[in-house]
Structure formats: structure tokens, C-alpha cells
Amino acid sequence: MVFSTDLVNLGKYLCGEFDNREQAIAEPIWYVHLRLWQRPVQLFTEDSITIFAEQANILNLDSPYRQRVIRIMPSKFDAGLQVQYYMPKNYSALAGGGRNPDLLKALTLEQLELLPGCILKVTQQEIAANQYKFVASPPTDTRCTFTYQGNTIQVSLGFEIMEMALYSYDKGIDQITGKATWGAIMGPYRYIKREQY
Template identity: 60%
Template sequence: MNLSSKLTAISQYLSGEFTNQEQAIAEPAWYVHLRLWHQPVSLFTEDSFTLFAEQANILKLDQPYRQRLIRIQKHPNQTSLQVQYYMPKNPTALRGAGANPTVLKSLTTNDFELLPGCLLDVTANHLECDCYHFKATLPSDRRCCFSYAGNTVQVSIGFETTPEEFLSYDKGIDSTTGKATWGAILGPYRFRRVRS
């Protein structure tokens, strides 16, 4: 499969609405039941496929959070893919856009801030079903940080995806101790698509 076909495949695997209901029921002490949206947006279309991401606790669907932009593009070496994250300059203005994508139609690149250290390298392994397993990881020499409420927040990000499943490894990191403080501390959040 050529690189543009891989870009198409990973974009299809990531797009949609997801839930980790099975995991949350099986391990409620460790995993909050979440709804996750990955909505395609028409930004950086010259060389990328871009998604608006947002999630919410299933008990508070009217209070979504963690808005971000996920830009999937060819790596400069042209033999693999990479994923660049962006943060909205005004997250409140986009609250609820995951479930209501009409809000996203007026977005421009000026609505987002590049997060330079939040750049993942993607590997692709061919599966028997003529599909792929993609894994996006943050190299050890990069630190993914952003400003929130006047503080610098460090996160460890990464994911895996196949046609059936999306696994999120995102977690908050205490910059003093280097230990995880929230998120996928005991392993990934395991999401299944409920809507394309």
C-alpha cells in the first residue's frame, strides 16, 4: 500500500464517534466511561487529513473537554506518516462541536495554536484482513506541553488504531516527578466506534 493509501486508511479508522463502554463496565475503578468524537475538518487539506477531537464523560455529555486538532500528514522523509497536534485558542467556543460538527465549518487555521513538541511518529503493520494496524508514538526526545489556565501542562500522548478499535495512551505527566497523574495510567483506553 502506498503512503497516500495509508493516509486514507488511518483517516477512515480514526473518523467517527467512539465509546469505551465495555472497558468502563469491566474496570470502573480505573476507566471512566467516555464518549470520543473525531470529526473531519477542512483544514491543511493541501497535504493532510485533519480531525477535530473532543471527549466527554458519559454522565456529562453536555460538558465535553480536551478539544484538539489532529493533523495526519506525510513525514518529511516521505516513507511514513506523522501526527501533529494543535490546541484551540478558544476551547469554550468549540465546546460541543464533536457532537455538532456544523460548528466546525467556519474554522480556520488561525483558530488553533501549533503544539511543536506534540508530534507523533506513525508505524503501519499490514494485517491479514488487507487492512492495517497503525501505532502513533511520541519519540523519547520530545515533550508534549501546552498552556492551560496559566500553567504549563505536560502530557504523554499516543494511540493505536485498526478498523475495529482505537486505543488512546494519553495521560497527564507531573513535570517534577515524571509520573502519570491522570488518563491511561494502567493501560490504554479502548474505544470502539459507535458511529462513522
């Protein structure tokens, strides 16, 4: 299948190694210094670009967390794009895959759990000649929840990405109060791309 230019551009922008060093230095009370790896993987290749994402505190790179698989594909809502999230069924089997892509070569669909409510609609803006900004936000009627270690977790997802910068709006939500409990509580995590994958 031939992918649209928008799909290819979004995939290229999302793939890479990122960190938020400048933000963490400027606002250490609100933002932990994180490293984020987003590596392309060979899944859903018939109609999608798929990415394995993992992050770690810069002080403890050997203990990555928040693994997820991001599938970028033509939208089911309109003529644009959408992002669908999946969760690995066995986190430990893929731990470190962000730094060591060899761990991801044997990744199969059977190792993933679809997160039906964890979906984003993507809009695009041209900010300069051949330079774009993609904004991904949840449709109004969705709720992203999943079970982790026997607990139901609710997450609010969203991001903005340009060629060399990623702003992550992801945050955990208390299901009783509806308030954010972790993540981008004081505004987005502002990542800079350090390496293109």
C-alpha cells in the same frame, strides 16, 4: 494532491464516534466511561487529513472537554506518516463541536495554536488482508507541553488504531516527578467505534 493509501486509511480509521463502554463496565475503578468524537475538518487540505477531537464523560455529554486538532500528514522523519497536534485558542467557541459538526464549519487556522512537541510517528502493520493497525508514538527527543489557564501541562501521547478499535495511551505527566497523574495510567483506554464519520 493525491493522498497515499496509508494516509487515507489512517484518516478513515480515526474519524468516528467512539466509546469505551465495555472497559468502563469491566473496570470502573480505573476507567471512566467516555464518549469520543473525531470529526474531519477542512484544514491543511493540501497535504493532510485534519480531525477535530473532543470527549465527554458519558454522564455529562453536554460538558465536553479535551478538545484538540489532529493533523495526519506525510512524515518529516521518514517515508511514513506523522501526527501533529494543535490546540484551539478559544475552547468555548468550539465546545460541543464533536456532537454538532456545524460548529466546526467556520474553523480557521487562526483559531489554532501549534503544539510543536506534540507530534507522533506512525508505523503500520497489516493484520489481515486489507486490514491494518497503525501505531503512533512520540519520537524519543520530543516533549509535549502546552499552557492551559496559566499552567504548563505536560502530556504523554500515543495510540493504536484498527478499523473499529482505538487504544489511547494519552496521560498527563507531573513535570516534577515524571509520573502519570491522569489518563491511561493502568493501560490504554480501549474505545470501540460506534459510528463512522
